[in-house]
Amino acid sequence: MSAAVTRGRAPVGLGRWLLPAYVVIAFTLLLIPIVYTFVFSFNDANRSNISWNGFTFDNWLSVCAQPEVCTAFGNSLIVGGTATLIATVLGTMIAIALVRYRFRARNAISLLLFLPMATPEVVMGAGLAAQFLTAGVPKGLGTIIIAHAMFCLSFVVVTVRARVLSLDPALEEAGRDLYGSPNQVFWRITFPLLLPGIVAAALLSFSLSFDDFIITYFTSGTTQTFPVFIYVAAQRGIPPQANVIASAVFFLAIAAVLVFQVISARRAAAWRR
């Protein structure tokens, strides 16, 4: 197939290296801010981390030297975890219902699920802020969690739905043929098969929540999440500890993705055997 592919495009002299060169430039562009953030996590700077003052490990050893950074990070973890739990449970239920049952309101429901993904965050944020204001709800961790679970829900539905669609109904049929009760069939067959999709949805939901700024800013009051902290600090200077946390999260996430890739590659290989 490889030979056919190359023949199909018949690269001219220029085309042979133009595309790879372009790709290298694009990746350089994508990765520059990451490298910058990482490098400046070692900057020997105090409050504002703008110019290079020399190399130090101190920021990594005393991450909570600026306590607001750690509080904000902790809040982000709490919000991300809780919102993900709510969105994943509710979203998975909707996804299963949408694929498995036929009913008249399907189109209306699809529209209701699509709208949050098509609405600019600033509009959703303003709407929720107006609503909390009218209802007299004080803004804080609770309102941030409500908002995050709301915008993560649709993404969970789309992700899990794809997994439900790819499920082989014969497996559940086999379960029923072997006299499994509906409950048993669901928990012993359907759920384990859906689990990778649910985990992917939860990870996506967590990362959306963790990185969200705009909606959070409208619903947070005086509570700070990590992105809100950075936004506020950007006016006077972001402490290097923020770079440490961001870099650490980055490496953890990349490591998790790589481990996930290796495991799924191994599994695929085992299946083929």
Add this chain to the structure above:
Amino acid sequence: MALTVLAPAGANDTAPRSARRSIGTVALVLLLPGLLYLTLFFLVPFVSLLMTSFGVNDPAEYGVFTYGFAWQNYIDVIAAYWPQFLRSFWYALLATVFAVLISYPLAYFIGVRLRDRPLWRNLLLVLVIAPFFISFLLRTFAWKQILSDEGPVVSTLQMIGLLGPQAHLTGTGFAVVFGLTYNFIPFMTLPLFASLDRLDTRLLEAGNDLYAGPATTFFRVTLPLSVPGLVSGTLLTFIPAAGDYVNASQAFLGSPSTSMLGNVIQSKFLITVNYPQAAALSILLMAVIVVIVGFYVRRSGTDDLL
């Protein structure tokens, strides 16, 4: 992981008919909590916003307004903020175009050229989503530093004479569009990749057999087949870019002369607390986006978005 979400929706919706039953208690129990949640925290706030947008602001008291039916808010905000309005959509359009120009070759390379090299392809895909893992605001802040007057880019450009000695990059429209483009590249690349990944390379071969040059094959075969990904990608870029206010805000890449609608909404809502005007601006932003997206989706022929 994120790929499934960003894949052009509507594809592969082929659940066996037999598995679908008429709505019963189970379906209702599964659907109701989530739908109730969305109604309560998405629809109701939206209606609330709509009502606020017709409210009458009390000029004497900070943040106080009464519900009413004042079209005047809409007239006032259009009169006062039409430059920010146009700028939002103009910047979003530019960012979308640049994102396509950068992402298409990238997605093509990963999706078609690397088809037989799964290791490389997965590695590059991870690199595409890597920026997601560093906070969006920190990335934008990093660009602010790199493009600042003391940064390496400005001094280099001044040295080779592309930029005048007094010229800046940050605080200009260029920097804002640059930031928007940068931030939305992954949102463009992933759906394009998902589309090109499914491209049947035998079709390219057939184009070649029929004596089409690489350019003709691209424009007559590859490009039309990647339209679903292009549509998803442009929507995922254009909509959030039009509403974004981080890139354009002064603490990041913008200045007062580059402020977008999001900046105005944010300051109306949280600083000058003129809720009716902030709400009117939000509703206008949403309305224009709905109209643009409606036209665009209809013209590109992919109605089924979810």
